[in-house]
Amino acid sequence: MSGQSITDRIAAAQHSMTGSAISKAVCKATTHEVSGPKKKHLDYLIHCTNEMNVNIPQLADTLFERTANSSWVVVFKALITTHHLMMYGNERFIQYLASRNTLFNLNNFLDKGALQGYDMSTFIRRYSRYLNEKAMSYRLVAVDFTKMKRGIDGVMRTMNTEKLIKTLPIIQNQLDALLDFQANPNELTNGVINSAFMLLFKDSIRLFAAYNEGVINLLEKYFDMKKNQCKEALDIYKKFLYRMTKLSEFLKVAEQIGIDQGDIPDLSQAPSSLLEALEQHLASLEGKKTKELNADTRASTLSSAVSSLSSTGMSFSRMDEKEKQQALEEEQARLQALKVTEFISPSGFDALGDLLKPTVPTHTAPPPHPQMAIHPGGKLLANDLDSSLANLVGSECRDAQCTAERVKMQWNQPGEKKLTGGQNWQNKTMSTTQWSPAPMAPQPMPAPAPMAFPMATPQVPVYGMVPPQMGQMGGVPVMAPQPMMYNQPVLRPTNPFAPMPGAQMQFM
Numbered sequence: 001m002s003g004q005s006i007t008d009r010i011a012a013a014q015h016s017m018t019g020s021a022i023s024k025a026v027c028k029a030t031t032h033e034v035s036g037p038k039k040k041h042l043d044y045l046i047h048c049t050n051e052m053n054v055n056i057p058q059l060a061d062t063l064f065e066r067t068a069n070s071s072w073v074v075v076f077k078a079l080i081t082t083h084h085l086m087m088y089g090n091e092r093f094i095q096y097l098a099s100r101n102t103l104f105n106l107n108n109f110l111d112k113g114a115l116q117g118y119d120m121s122t123f124i125r126r127y128s129r130y131l132n133e134k135a136m137s138y139r140l141v142a143v144d145f146t147k148m149k150r151g152i153d154g155v156m157r158t159m160n161t162e163k164l165i166k167t168l169p170i171i172q173n174q175l176d177a178l179l180d181f182q183a184n185p186n187e188l189t190n191g192v193i194n195s196a197f198m199l200l201f202k203d204s205i206r207l208f209a210a211y212n213e214g215v216i217n218l219l220e221k222y223f224d225m226k227k228n229q230c231k232e233a234l235d236i237y238k239k240f241l242y243r244m245t246k247l248s249e250f251l252k253v254a255e256q257i258g259i260d261q262g263d264i265p266d267l268s269q270a271p272s273s274l275l276e277a278l279e280q281h282l283a284s285l286e287g288k289k290t291k292e293l294n295a296d297t298r299a300s301t302l303s304s305a306v307s308s309l310s311s312t313g314m315s316f317s318r319m320d321e322k323e324k325q326q327a328l329e330e331e332q333a334r335l336q337a338l339k340v341t342e343f344i345s346p347s348g349f350d351a352l353g354d355l356l357k358p359t360v361p362t363h364t365a366p367p368p369h370p371q372m373a374i375h376p377g378g379k380l381l382a383n384d385l386d387s388s389l390a391n392l393v394g395s396e397c398r399d400a401q402c403t404a405e406r407v408k409m410q411w412n413q414p415g416e417k418k419l420t421g422g423q424n425w426q427n428k429t430m431s432t433t434q435w436s437p438a439p440m441a442p443q444p445m446p447a448p449a450p451m452a453f454p455m456a457t458p459q460v461p462v463y464g465m466v467p468p469q470m471g472q473m474g475g476v477p478v479m480a481p482q483p484m485m486y487n488q489p490v491l492r493p494t495n496p497f498a499p500m501p502g503a504q505m506q507f508m
Contacts, residue, residue, distance in 0.1 A: 007032070022048055023062050030066045030077040036195030037077050042084050049089035056096050067104060067128075072111035072120040076192045079104070079127050083199050086134060087146065098139040104128035120193065126181050127196055133177040134203075137170050145171055146206035150317065156214040161221050161229060164214060168236050171211045172243065178204055179246045185256040194257070201254050202323070205265060208247055209316035215240050216309050219270075219302060222278060227285040234278050244269060263322065265315035270305035277301050 022045070029041040048054045066078035086094045097103060106128040111117030138144055148155045159167065178200055188194050218233050225233060244267055251264050277298050283290040293301070 022054065022059055026059070026062045026066060026078075026081065029081045030063075030069075030074050032071055032073050034073055035191035037081050037084070042081065042088075045081065045085060046089050049085060049093045056092050060093070060096055060100075064104070067106060070111065070113070072109075072114055072117050072124060073192060075106070075109065075111075076120060076124055076127070076196065079124065079131060080192070080195050080199065083127075083131055083196070086131070086144075087199065087203070091144070094135065094138050094144060097135040100135075103132045103135055116190070119187065123181065123183065123187075123193055123196070127200075130174075130177040130181065130200070133174050137174045140170055141167060145174065145210045146203055148210055150209055150213055150313070154213055156210050157217050159214070159217060161225060164218055164221075165229060165232050165236070168211070168214045168218065171207065171214065172236075172239055175204070175207055175211060175243055175247075178207065179243070179250055183253065185253055188253075188257050197254075197257070198259075201250075201259065204247060204250060205316055208243075209313055211240065211243075212309055212313050212316070216306055216313070219274070219305060219309075223281060223298065223302075227282070230278075230282045230285060234282055237275070237278065241269065241275075262318075265312065265318070267315075268308045268312045270308050271301065273301050274305040 025041050025044045025048075029037040029045065045059070048059065049056065060082075063078050063082050067075050069075055069078075082097075086097065106125055109124055109128075110121045114120075134144075143155070151157065156164075156167075181197070181200055183193065183197055188197055215237060218236060222230060222233050248267050251267075255261065255264055277293050280290050280293060281298075
């Protein structure tokens with residue numbers, strides 16, 4: 001199974017439509033893809049926990065709803081996301097989890113439908129128990145042991161005896177739940193369980209560091225305690241030695257899966273002589289006959305034990321400081337990238353914070369002349385498209401205007417004016433000859449058929465004109481009528497077919 005499923009895409013689309021950005025981010029962080037939650041989704045959810053207008057219970061409930069899924073991938077990634085927010089999110093998130101009566105109820109979870117369902121379901125049950133225990137620890141002491149101040153003036157080193165004896169068993173229970181994860185290198189075979197193991201690894205370092213400082217404080221106060229307190233303190237120290245051995249095995253697994261050797265602390269146990277000194281002191285308080293060490297030997301043994309445990313604490317601190325430095329560098333890189341983006345895109349500043357100014361071209365040298373092209377008509381055209389088109393249009397218009405003027409000049413020149421209709425054609429309209437046809441009864445004359453002529457022709461064809469269909473007459477070519485304008489008076493002839501007044505029509 002790889003990649004986001006159709007169900008994941010549909011769920012994300014639904015949250016986008018409803019406008020729930022937090023639900024969409026949770027859905028994106030807990031997809032069916034067999035890999036750890038993506039950093040961008042986790043960072044967004046961490047940012048949400050720091051916003052005062054974000055509903056933390058709603059965010060937590062959304063994660064709880066994802067743990068009700070039947071897929072081990074979705075459930076595991078929901079637990080990882082919750083763990084990540086408990087570690088790096090605002091304290092309000094873990095406070096809300098601690099205030100709930102129940103958290104994850106996955107003791108019977110089992111995914112039978114997936115290839116790795118059986119194996120991964122076992123680790124899901126163990127992982128959920130640790131997260132429940134982590135929230136319970138916060139409810140009891142109102143502090144996260146992995147985030148408390150450490151060092152000589154730290155919380156566990158300055159705690160009084162009564163509170164110390166009550167607090168150390170709580171740390172022991174949380175550490176027991178963490179070490180019960182019990183993952184072997186051969187079982188860390190996918191990105192999901194590896195992500196969970198890395199978070200557990202970081203928690204184990206910080207948790208044991210607090211545990212170690214509490215034990216140092218306990219040993220320093222041991223020889224001044226009452227009998228009942230010494231008995232409880234001795235039991236705590238014996239359990240501490242056992243858990244140190246289990247933690248050493250856990251760290252070996254971390255080394256085998258590729259965690260940097262520099263990130264793995266060195267565990268230095270106190271000398272065995274310290275345990276004997278503690279037991280002899282308790283026996284003496286109980287009235288048993290035993291050989292108790294003198295004050296100098298006891299002080300030397302205690303000093304040696306404290307020195308060994310303190311070196312272990314320093315080893316834990318190096319790993320913690322390295323992670324803090326890495327987180328600080330990542331944050332600075334994000335802020336720098338954000339500043340660069342803001343300077344370049346809303347404002348008028350460059351990446352260095354200088355005001356952006358328009359570049360002014362220097363006038364030391366004249367600009368180069370644009371290359372010219374020769375138009376077929378002999379015109380010079382620039383490379384610029386608009387100039388070329390303007391020149392072409394202007395030249396064509398000038399050519400057309402010149403042609404029209406030349407034609408006008410030719411027609412206006414004085415010369416012999418020849419009429420159309422052939423060499424022997426005469427205008428009948430100018431004749432004064434009277435027709436004298438033979439008298440006959442008047443017959444109705446059919447009207448002549450209309451003839452189509454160009455509208456611009458100023459003359460009307462008269463009787464005796466050669467029709468334009470005829471090619472030649474008397475060996476002389478006949479010119480077809482042209483739609484030309486003439487600079488001569490236009491005479492409108494009378495109709496030759498109309499009867500003359502006072503004359504009679506005769507047939508020859």
